[in-house]
Amino acid sequence: MNSNPAELPDFASLPLIDLDDENDTPLDIIPTAAAPRPHLVRENEEPQPAQRFTDWKTVTRLRDDVSEHLSREDAFDLPLEDQKAQAISLITHLIDDQERLRINQGQARWSGEERRAISQAVLEAVFGFGRLQPLLDDDTIENIELYGHQKVIVQRTGHSFEYMDPIADSDEELLSMLAHFAHSAGRNFDPAHPNLELSLGDNARLEATGWVIAKPVATIRIHRLIDITLADLVDLQLMPPELASFLRAAVRAKKSIIVAGDRGAGKTTLLRALINEIEPGEKLGTIESVYELHLELLGDQRHPRLISWEAIPGSSEKDAAGRPIGEIPMDYWAQRSFRHNLDRLIVGELLGPEVIAMFEAMQTGAGSMSTIHAKSAAAVPERIVTLARKDGRVTEDFARRQVAENIDLAIYVGVIPLAKRDPWTDQAPRGRRITNVTTYSPGEDGRVASTQLWEYSDGQIHQRLSPPFNDELKPYLREGPITIRETP
Numbered sequence: 001m002n003s004n005p006a007e008l009p010d011f012a013s014l015p016l017i018d019l020d021d022e023n024d025t026p027l028d029i030i031p032t033a034a035a036p037r038p039h040l041v042r043e044n045e046e047p048q049p050a051q052r053f054t055d056w057k058t059v060t061r062l063r064d065d066v067s068e069h070l071s072r073e074d075a076f077d078l079p080l081e082d083q084k085a086q087a088i089s090l091i092t093h094l095i096d097d098q099e100r101l102r103i104n105q106g107q108a109r110w111s112g113e114e115r116r117a118i119s120q121a122v123l124e125a126v127f128g129f130g131r132l133q134p135l136l137d138d139d140t141i142e143n144i145e146l147y148g149h150q151k152v153i154v155q156r157t158g159h160s161f162e163y164m165d166p167i168a169d170s171d172e173e174l175l176s177m178l179a180h181f182a183h184s185a186g187r188n189f190d191p192a193h194p195n196l197e198l199s200l201g202d203n204a205r206l207e208a209t210g211w212v213i214a215k216p217v218a219t220i221r222i223h224r225l226i227d228i229t230l231a232d233l234v235d236l237q238l239m240p241p242e243l244a245s246f247l248r249a250a251v252r253a254k255k256s257i258i259v260a261g262d263r264g265a266g267k268t269t270l271l272r273a274l275i276n277e278i279e280p281g282e283k284l285g286t287i288e289s290v291y292e293l294h295l296e297l298l299g300d301q302r303h304p305r306l307i308s309w310e311a312i313p314g315s316s317e318k319d320a321a322g323r324p325i326g327e328i329p330m331d332y333w334a335q336r337s338f339r340h341n342l343d344r345l346i347v348g349e350l351l352g353p354e355v356i357a358m359f360e361a362m363q364t365g366a367g368s369m370s371t372i373h374a375k376s377a378a379a380v381p382e383r384i385v386t387l388a389r390k391d392g393r394v395t396e397d398f399a400r401r402q403v404a405e406n407i408d409l410a411i412y413v414g415v416i417p418l419a420k421r422d423p424w425t426d427q428a429p430r431g432r433r434i435t436n437v438t439t440y441s442p443g444e445d446g447r448v449a450s451t452q453l454w455e456y457s458d459g460q461i462h463q464r465l466s467p468p469f470n471d472e473l474k475p476y477l478r479e480g481p482i483t484i485r486e487t488p
Helices: 056-072 080-104 112-127 130-137 171-184 230-235 241-252 267-275 330-340 354-363 377-389 396-406 470-477
Strands: 141-147 151-156 160-164 195-200 204-209 217-222 257-261 284-288 306-310 344-347 369-373 409-417 430-442 448-457 460-463
Touching: 056 080, 056 112, 056 130, 056 171, 080 112, 112 130, 130 141, 130 171, 130 217, 171 195, 171 204, 230 241, 230 267, 241 257, 241 409, 241 430, 241 460, 241 470, 257 267, 257 377, 267 369, 267 409, 284 330, 306 330, 330 344, 330 354, 344 354, 354 377, 354 396, 369 377, 377 396, 377 409, 377 430, 377 448, 396 430, 396 448, 409 448, 430 460
Parallel strands: 257 369, 257 409, 284 306, 284 344, 344 369
Antiparallel strands: 141 151, 141 217, 151 160, 195 204, 204 217, 409 430, 430 448, 448 460
16 A cells, blocks of 8 residues: 555644544354444543544545546655645545535535544545554454455454444445555456455455455455564463473574464464564565565564565466466565575465475575464474475475475464353353474375474473474573563
8 A cells, every 4th residue: 555544644633724613163243332332531531533424425436536636647656745745635625626516405514523534534545444444443353354345244352253334335335445455556456356465554464356256255364463572472371481482492593483373373473473583683585475574664673684575466367378467476586585695584374386495495494484374283294295286396205305304393373262161152262372383304104204392281382392403492592481571
């Protein structure tokens, strides 16, 4: 997108000129209340923000007019603040035009507060995410699911689900909204390109499909924890301090690590925390299908030598080899990355042939890291072999040998019940936990031998064995345990 929505101006502070006075477990989904309860502002309490403007047809019409004007004037090539300044001026004139139409039709003039709300809503629609913005801004929401325009379900922290108000008045408006997001990011979303994958701002990933199914659908994954450390994850009870110290030592000893788990288990968050244990002087390269790690947001003090690559899907037209024209897949970036003299290569998520380049990086002993979807810790080797075989250039035996020889640790993150089910609701509180840490080695008949180093039992994960490379970890284990930080 063209900006971070958090940077949008507060229209309430602008002067008024010529103005008069908005998983697998059965879902326990809670509907939103029909109307908000009245709120009394107490002494020393911050006033509540003004209501958002809800005439979305007007907002959409003005958004399209502003976007078309900025595109026609090549304003999107200007610095962001200049884009916003032009948009604000244009919005003011467009609101004047709309208000004249209202007066001619015998309708009341908008008040100054209403005009400010319209301006804010249009600006959010152009540079932010419109009616979706309040959900993205809600710190308690981790996932947003759209099933056509009418059904919006959010998953909150703690894995509770809730129905929300629609973010569009029709499926056509929802498709138009998603197409606007795509266009702003230089992507296409139309009947010729019915699938869309892109970042929404700095902490959300959207996957959408339209036209080829009965109703458009979209799933938005929001990453709330960008600047995260192993100490933070200890505090969040993802792991005990002893395991965090072990993982810190493995990272600093440049062991190759795979983080596995089911969707929404916290793989990317754990990967960020592991990356943040890397010494700042190391040169890092990251490869992702869609930007999610966002290490660049952490500043040069954390990762000053960072190169981030993102796959490009290409157009609907095919070249002579049958590939989409303009496509740059992850495995292409993986191969090119070796020319940059990286200290470490990090693949945000293993999805296909890029696993071969990942094997090559691991062969150098550079401490590469990545994530992968897997239904269990035991399924990780077969999942990696399956992805490697998609390349068509390697045999199954070769892929197994690479897993056995080059992956030092596989960390499995699960979402597990934390207590017995409530007999009235049949629900149990669930939480994210590391449930297994495994190392691999060559086994009989070309198989992969797995040795579980840490296992989860009785509500806690315990170390059972030391890895064969334990001597390499000892210098870093002497740095002391990672402890839970005291709450001030």
